[in-house]
Amino acid sequence: GESVGLHLPTLSVQEGDNSIINCAYSNSASDYFIWYKQESGKGPQFIIDIRSNMDKRQGQRVTVLLNKTVKHLSLQIAATQPGDSAVYFCAEDTGNQFYFGTGTSLTVIP
Amino acid sequence: DAGITQSPRHKVTETGTPVTLRCHQTENHRYMYWYRQDPGHGLRLIHYSYGVKDTDKGEVSDGYSVSRSKTEDFLLTLESATSSQTSVYFCAIKGPSGDNEQFFGPGTRLTVL
Numbered sequence: 001g002e003s004v005g006l007h008l009p010t011l012s013v014q015e016g017d018n019s020i021i022n023c024a025y026s027n028s029a030s031d032y033f034i035w036y037k038q039e040s041g042k043g044p045q046f047i048i049d050i051r052s053n054m055d056k057r058q059g060q061r062v063t064v065l066l067n068k069t070v071k072h073l074s075l076q077i078a079a080t081q082p083g084d085s086a087v088y089f090c091a092e093d094t095g096n097q098f099y100f101g102t103g104t105s106l107t108v109i110p
Numbered sequence: 111d112a113g114i115t116q117s118p119r120h121k122v123t124e125t126g127t128p129v130t131l132r133c134h135q136t137e138n139h140r141y142m143y144w145y146r147q148d149p150g151h152g153l154r155l156i157h158y159s160y161g162v163k164d165t166d167k168g169e170v171s172d173g174y175s176v177s178r179s180k181t182e183d184f185l186l187t188l189e190s191a192t193s194s195q196t197s198v199y200f201c202a203i204k205g206p207s208g209d210n211e212q213f214f215g216p217g218t219r220l221t222v223l
Binding site: 034042043044045098100 | 143145150151152153154155158160166168169200202211212213214215216217
């Protein structure tokens with residue numbers, strides 16, 4: 001099966017600092033890579049995606065970087081806020097199916 | 111929550127009993143998915159549907175069946191529940207072709223005793 005992993009299961013950052021969450025993937029044929037945020041007791045929520053032919057994409061306070069050479073994906077959150085505390089998942093979209101990583105728990109320290 | 115509801119939200123059942131979880135959408139989206147979420151495994155796809163009566167297996171489909179008789183409803187059935195199927199189940203929908211954003215329901219917490 002597919003393998004999508006995260007380097008660190010937990011991450012703590014000070015409020016106002018930037019956060020970087022990393023992800024490794026194994027399927028070079030994936031069309032899109034996506035980041036989701038999941039707050040306690042809720043379903044995952046789409047944050048940002050990047051197409052496989054791109055290296056970087058920016059959203060509001062978030063940036064996703066894709067390094068296809070080493071099959072690595074990262075999510076950067078600028079000026080991290082307490083509301084950013086959640087579990088973050090990366091996922092691969094192969095067309096019909098999505099494969100999710102195990103998640104990184106981000107804690108923002110006030 | 112992008113017009114997705116799941117029912118029931120919580121269920122406790124006994125080993126060997128049949129269980130059906132319902133996902134309902136009001137978005138008229140073609141693709142619907144059932145995932146389970148377990149500690150250390152993230153989200154794993156059970157089954158998905160790409161249209162009415164069109165379904166396919168995901169990576170953890172054993173012990174589960176699905177049905178989609180109309181666009182808005184996607185049912186997940188555990189024919190004979192086992193303790194290993196204790197999990198949180200999420201339904202998701204995907205937008206029109208070319209849009210890969212998935213919208214997730216609130217989840218169903220199932221406990222099999």
